[in-house]
Amino acid sequence: MPRISEHVGIERKPKLGGGGPGKIPHRHGYGGGDDGDHGQRDDFVSPKDRLRRYRIGMAAAIVAFSTFFIGMAVSYLLRLGVTQWNPDLQKSVRDSHPLALPYLRLFINSLVLIMSSVTLDLARRGLLAKSEFSVMGIAPPKFKTEVPWLGITVILGFAFLIGQLLVWNIFRHQGIYLSSGTRSGFFYMLTGAHAAHLAGGLLVLLWASLSNFMRTRFESRQIAVEVTAWYWHFMGVLWILIFGLLHFSRG
Amino acid sequence: MINRSPDHPTIRSSDSSLLIFLSLLLITIVTVYLFAVHPWWFPAGVSSSSAGIDHQFVAALRVLGALFIAGQFLLGLVLLRSPSRKNRSSRGSWPLEITWTVLIACIFFWFNLAGNRLWSEIKLHLPEEDALQVEVTGTQFQWYFRYPGNDGKFGHTNPQRFARPEEGNPLGIDPDDPDGKDDIVSTSLVLPAGQDVDLILRANDVIHGLFIPAMRFKQDTVPGMTTHAHFKPLQAGSYEIACSQLCGLGHYRMRALIQVLTTIEFKQWLNSRHASGS
Amino acid sequence: MQRPTPITTEIASRRRLFSTDHKVVGLQYFFLSLAAVLVGMMLSLLMRIHIIWPKATIPLLGEIKPENYLAYLTMHGTLMIFFVLSTAPQNGFGNYFLPLQLGASEMAFPRLNMAGFWITLLSFLVLLAAFFVPGGASLAGWTQYSPLSAIASAGPGQGLGTDLWLLSIALFCLASILSAINFITTTLKLRGRGMTLMRMPLTCWTWFVTAILTLLAFSVLLSAAIMLLLDRNAGTSFFVPSGLVVSGSPVEHAGGSPLLWQHLFWFFGHPEVYIAILPGMGMTSHLLSVFSRKPVFGYKAMVGATIAIGVLGFSVWGHHMFVSGMNPYAGFAFSTLTTAIAVPSAIKTFNWLGTLWGGHFRFTVPFLFSIGFVSLFISGGLTGPMLAQPALDIYLHDTYFVVAHFHLIMAMAGVFAIFAATYFWFPKMFGRAMNHRLGVLHFWFTLLGAYSTFMPMHLLGIAGNPRRYSELTGAQYVAALAPLHKFITLAAIITIGAQFLFLANFFWSMFKGAPAGENPWQCTTLEWRLSSPPQHGFGNNLPVVHHGPYEYGSAEWNGTAAQEDFLMQDAPANP
Ligand code: HEA
Ligand code: HEA
Ligand code: CUA
């Protein structure tokens, strides 16, 4: 059995060698674990550790999502710059289908999404406050006038998705489809991919708000809400960026 | 020197290291022999840029070949070296790291610079004033070469509307365009020696690659794009063109000939094509 | 044992097919990769046979037609790059050994990990299904250049076969991203006490950097694959230009850019080749140190070079596009950056030689394969700076010279790293040792076979033989190269035959090999603390790390146990 000592030192400091002497920085988050309530190991991980771990995971995931959307956005800009020879007009042309955005709807949707971000953060804070109790080993109290922020967020999230459906519907009625031009193609793709990602987050929130009534551990719920809040805020910012991109490239 | 490790058969390390050293030596010698004797090598270069490219290739081969020999030899050598107590505790040395980093960077960038100079000579110079214009079109699996004819103008094309390979209009030249009446379409590239040729590269279906080994020339033909590239054939003769970009099941047989003629012969060829064409 | 219950449940959960245990997931990835390499290897055999005997009839398959050749080529490249070199070194060995080497008992998100494997398996099956649909598998190569890949009428495999290819790759991207998130979090959050970043074994460093590359590169490929799927199935025109006539009929699309696909693909593709080799580099550094009984030379320089390769890897993609019609000015930038990335690779090579310098060698099979890796890496790598010169690449692009380059540096070096890792960790994974003699035989056949197969390909390329030619009958100067092709095929047949030595050794040793102890190679890293195979992770005996990972050679410390020449990472600090 290795002896546990806090201060570790190798006498001579190797110049380029395999790691120098060091303190022991990682007091938290060692020893494995499981990302659920099931199969709880005997090497128990504290909720705080789990939360930190999930945050790092979510940060990495957000990097991946960003790259995914940057890939599409850069393609969009490059694609807009492409000119091609048109044999009928006998000249090089650029894709010239402008896209009239239904601004009113889009603004309403944006507002709904921003509001949902706010309510989700309120829900997150509520749970965070409660989690202090659970850390102390006290059952989280039930307040009488508790606002169901999580439920409101879910409703707003659905409202946003429905709003996006309505936007697509407007385009459909105008005869604008995915294949109608560069701008419409990217419009559907970017908003569609965003909506799909958002729907994923919504599922987690739905689970978290329903699990209130199931026998899920409180910390799991809290962690789910905590990291989904990051994700949700990211999707909100992303939406603004996409909206801006679509606006400035509308032709 | 015998190392015993508890769970493994005894290994005589001096034998192993000698064996590895010798086989690395063998690999190096055979490789160097292959490249030095080169039973298969470049076809003779006959364009104005051939000499530069060949020279640069050989120069790069010398430098990298030397590194290859040195690398394999050193790898064998360190295995042969008898174990040393002094080196055994070595964990690295910044002076050494810096030395070889600078050294290898200098070597690489030195001939990267030479390569870039060559590239700018080939790519950044406009074709000469009197360059012959030829339009190259890649289609699955046939090359077409179009000459503008006496008027020096290419007729409009619209493959989607007019392309009829079976009626002798594979490129879809607009039948109503007067400029197109005297265009010559050939399935081999016929060029005069000593004159710069300005190729206009297109494709009608998928990407192809116009590869003329003897001219040290290669350029992809990309549908939806018009690419210019030029070279100057120096020597009369007949050479082969291959397709270098995967374009479908007939990729391997998408071959054409390039015929470099003297200026007079080329004129005659043009005239004969005019006579038969109109 | 104090508490038997959790261990029995643990064993029960290990036996489950749908296990979240990182060791099971790692082995699942490993065997998936083994299946993929066998298919890919057989495809390369068929390709080599077809090139020199185009009319040969193969049992069960009949005569190979040119389109079959291209389908085999596409599948060979895809299987080998994605399902072998991006799977076994990273997800196979990484899942198994990253937590153990870091002193953790699990990955950060075990269920995500399991999901990653099953999505990869699904992706594998979808890919193989393409062989059985009308038209067969895609024939557009592993690079799937549009418009060949975007238009169903462009060739026999370009219908459903290509859709399946894209779907498979999209799934693979998803799984890789999930797995990368897991690797990053595990490395950042689950290191045991005292395991500082600079005390991680170099294997962990390369797994970590590779995970970051995976995260960025695969998300771009995912978006590109979705766009190409939309082009094919929803009538968009991201990559398909206007005015095309394919197979005699006009194509509806308008205005897309084929070069856009190439930029997106290679923005992924170049980091991808480093994803394929970085873990191999880490394993090589690790093993050279272990079997030279000497610390890694220049640990920090190695870490720095790994990171430099990772960062620069994203800026060089244009070197695949010098003759694509890209702006010639871009050629300068990409050429210079590519030359720059060759420098950290060379630094690694020098440090490997430095590690070997004056070592007390133990010529075990994994050591032999690591030496082979260095040799192949030098041979294949040095053609890189040559290809990086646009003026030379004009001639060499899309010839067998490139095929030679990447088979030596990627395929063979990468496979050598997998072999080294397999022979090395086999005792830990299965509790038994692989046969030494068979292993040595396998090494010699594979080393000489690899060189005789791929070295001559340089000459084919210099003679102007284009890639992806199913037959040599097209151009006359290519037909003249037949004798060399014949030699290459024979060498390939021998090399492929020799792989059965490995397979036999592997499966025989799994059941009949000599039992291996806890730490048969006398290594310092934490996985060797555990029983072979590990039953229960570290359980309650979480290790505390006091030393760097490469404490070999007894001169380094003031003798604890004089007869041993290594110091476990978790050995007591000051005895
Ligand atoms: C693992 C994969 C891998 C790795 C590591 C590399 C490494 C490199 N590659 Fe390669 N490459 C591929 C896989 C890889 N490549 C693949 C798959 C393709 C083809 C894709 C396709 O089209 O299908 C390709 C194609 C390719 C091209 C495009 C060719 C073309 O299509 O026209 C280019 C061009 O620049 C290139 C360059 C380089 C360079 C400069 C390096 C450098 O990083 C190499 C650095 C290494 C060294 C320089 C060796 C170091 C050793 C020494 C310096 C010797 C030391 C000497 C002594 C000790 C004395 N590669
Ligand atoms: C990992 C990558 C890898 C590997 C190992 C190989 C292995 C081989 N390849 Fe492949 N090849 C590619 C990647 C690879 N290839 C790619 C990317 C292309 C380009 C595709 C395209 O153009 O689109 C290509 C193309 C390609 C061509 C070009 C065809 C053409 O352009 O027309 C040829 C031709 O000879 C060829 C031949 C071979 C041969 C004979 C082998 C033999 O060496 C096979 C012998 C096999 C081994 C020695 C490996 C055995 C390994 C194991 C048994 C590992 C065990 C695994 C575990 C333990 C998990 N390959
Ligand atoms: Cu045309 Cu290949």
Ligand SMILES: [Cu+2]
């Ligand atoms: Cu590359």
